[in-house]
Amino acid sequence: xxxxxxxxxxxxxxxxxxxxxxxxxxxxxxxxxxxxxxxxxxxxxxxxxxxxxxxxxxxxxxxxxxxxxxxxxxxxxxxxxxxxxxxxxxxxxxxxxxxxxxxxxxxxxxxxxxxxxxxxxxxxxxxxxxxxxxxxxxxxxxxxxxxxxxxxxxxxxxxxxxxxxxxxxxxxxxxxxxxxxxxxxxxxxxxxxxxxxxxxxxxxxxxxxxxxxxxxxxxxxxxxxxxxxxxxxxxxxxxxxxxxxxxxxxxxxxxxxxxxxxxxxxxxxxxxxxxxxxxxxxxxxxxxxxxxxxxxxxxxxxxxxxxxxxxxxxxxxxxxxxxxxxxxxxxxxxxxxxxxxxxxxxxxxxxxxxxxxxxxxxxxxxxxxxxxx
Numbered sequence: 001x002x003x004x005x006x007x008x009x010x011x012x013x014x015x016x017x018x019x020x021x022x023x024x025x026x027x028x029x030x031x032x033x034x035x036x037x038x039x040x041x042x043x044x045x046x047x048x049x050x051x052x053x054x055x056x057x058x059x060x061x062x063x064x065x066x067x068x069x070x071x072x073x074x075x076x077x078x079x080x081x082x083x084x085x086x087x088x089x090x091x092x093x094x095x096x097x098x099x100x101x102x103x104x105x106x107x108x109x110x111x112x113x114x115x116x117x118x119x120x121x122x123x124x125x126x127x128x129x130x131x132x133x134x135x136x137x138x139x140x141x142x143x144x145x146x147x148x149x150x151x152x153x154x155x156x157x158x159x160x161x162x163x164x165x166x167x168x169x170x171x172x173x174x175x176x177x178x179x180x181x182x183x184x185x186x187x188x189x190x191x192x193x194x195x196x197x198x199x200x201x202x203x204x205x206x207x208x209x210x211x212x213x214x215x216x217x218x219x220x221x222x223x224x225x226x227x228x229x230x231x232x233x234x235x236x237x238x239x240x241x242x243x244x245x246x247x248x249x250x251x252x253x254x255x256x257x258x259x260x261x262x263x264x265x266x267x268x269x270x271x272x273x274x275x276x277x278x279x280x281x282x283x284x285x286x287x288x289x290x291x292x293x294x295x296x297x298x299x300x301x302x303x304x305x306x307x308x309x310x311x312x313x314x315x316x317x318x319x320x321x322x323x324x325x326x327x328x329x330x331x332x333x334x335x336x337x338x339x340x341x342x343x344x345x346x347x348x349x350x351x352x353x354x355x356x357x358x359x360x361x362x363x364x365x366x367x368x369x370x371x372x373x
Contacts, residue, residue, distance in 0.1 A: 024050055024058040025372040028279035029067075030199070032113060033365060038071050038086035059085055066090045067368070079263055087112050092152035093144050094364045096356035097136060098200065099129055099158050099181075100226075104136060105350065107357045108144065111152070111365055114359070129158065131182050135189055141189055143252060153364035154187055155356035157203045159230060163247040167197055170247055174229070174254075174264040185237040194367065196359045200224075201250060201357030202241055204315055205234025209241075210358060212346035213313045220311040221303050222326075222345070225296065225319035229253060229264065229271035235307060252299055277349070284321060293327020300342070301335040308338075314343030 027048040030040060039047070045055045062068040069088035073081045091111050098105040104121040124132035133156065141151045147248040158181055161170040168183035181187070184195040205214075205222035214220040214236070224235035231319055233250035235242040242249045258269025275284065296319075299311050312332065314325055329342045 007279050008064060020054075021058065021061070021123065024048075024054050024237075025062060026369045027060050028055065028062065029365075029372070032068075032085075032087060038084040040074050040082040040084055042082060044085075046064045046248070062372075063088075067372075069297060072089055086325055089147070089149050091368065092150040092364065094153045094155070094357065094360035095137065095151060096155045096353055097133060097157065098203075098350070098353040098356060099124065099133065099156065100200065100323040101159075102227075105131060105343075105353045106136060106140065108140060109312070109357050109361060110149075111361060113361060118353075122152055127343060128199040130186055137187070137189060142326055151190060152367070153194040153196070153360040154190050155198070156181060156187060156204075157198065157200045157352040157356040157358035159200050159226075161247045161251060162198050164243045167195075169197075172251075177348050194363055196356070196363055198356070198359070199232070199250075200352040201232035201245070201316075202243070203353075203359065204347070204351035205236055205313075205355070206241060207347050207351045207355035207358065208234075208313050208315070208345055209236050209239065211350065211354065214341045219307075219309050220313060221241075221300070221307070221309040221313055222313045223252075223296065223300055223303075223319065225270065225275075226316045227276050227318060229267035230316070231267050231270050231299075235303070235304065235309075237307065247369055252303070254300055255302060257299055257302075266295075266299060275321060278321055284323065286323070289321070290327050291324045293324050294331050296324075297328040297331025298335065300332050300340075304332065304336040304338075304340050309340060312340055312342045313345050314342060315347075315351055317349050320348065339357045 014213050017270045028044055028051060031044055031047045041059055045052045059068060066088050068085045071086050072081045072084055073085055073192045087110065093108050093110055093116065096107045101123060103123055107118045108116045117334060121136055160175050163170050169181060181197060184197050185192045201224040204224060208214045208222055218239045219237050224232045231253050234249055251263050253267025255266040257266040260268055262268060273288055275292060285297060314328060325342065325344055332340055332342055349355055
């Protein structure tokens with residue numbers, strides 16, 4: 001397309017040139033995000049199917065804006081020396097925070113998907129989440145910004161349902177952790193639109209979908225079993241997490257299973273077994289494991305009858321107890337309409353943390369890419 005001429009004889013770019021530049025820059029960034037390591041301009045051109053001159057110009061602009069940085073020559077290949085490019089440190093970092101009764105876990109990653117650090121901190125005092133969260137985030141933000149790597153997005157995993165329409169915790173008196181963060185705007189130091197707040201079971205299910213036991217199964221149910229009466233379900237159908245109208249999908253503690261007449265009957269029944277996270281010096285009586293596995297299996301069968309998952313994933317600190325899985329499997333095999341495989345989660349207790357870190361990275365990446373337009 002020929003260049004237009006401005007009044008007075010100056011050149012004007014095509015009205016579509018800005019869109020082309022933004023599209024090329026986004027393709028470069030997306031390509032780098034998909035790779036485990038830096039790329040040369042020639043490699044970017046081949047992978048994006050965009051002309052080398054357009055790629056070179058996009059890289060020049062991104063480098064000038066301190067989004068990309070050259071990291072040295074490509075070694076060990078024939079031909080002219082080519083410069084490798086990767087995200088610049090100034091592109092920033094993202095943080096995931098997992099909060100539960102026993103621990104606060106944090107992970108810091110860059111926008112390319114690399115984990116830079118992981119740590120554990122003391123749990124909130126008296127269940128007061130917001131002050132502890134602010135303390136942990138302030139420490140992380142100060143340290144990383146001091147290294148020239150600003151905090152771009154935060155994801156908080158909490159043991160409460162979150163309303164997807166408002167981004168605020170749904171108050172339930174039976175919650176295992178009632179004094180939680182109440183909304184994304186309570187996370188200080190980060191714009192609310194750069195905060196992801198979600199239920200820990202949802203984050204765990206997404207992590208197992210992307211990198212764990214369900215990576216090849218688009219429709220599955222993640223059955224989370226924690227200590228006390230902490231039970232929940234993450235339901236993924238055709239690759240999409242089901243949240244429900246108010247974020248309450250998967251609150252299976254309210255299933256009318258087990259003894260009692262209260263509205264949280266299943267959750268209280270599971271708590272009655274007194275199971276806790278695995279410990280090397282402790283053993284669980286075989287009859288307790290059998291009864292707990294039967295009860296959990298019956299809940300899983302109810303899920304199977306409603307949504308027909310291709311896989312049931314058993315997770316959470318109690319769900320990973322050795323010897324529990326066979327009893328859940330046996331109950332599902334006996335009672336479900338069709339046989340459904342049951343597996344333990346591949347990511348262990350920290351699945352919510354990794355799900356949250358991925359969500360924070362996606363939020364920051366979307367902002368970075370859209371900002372280039």
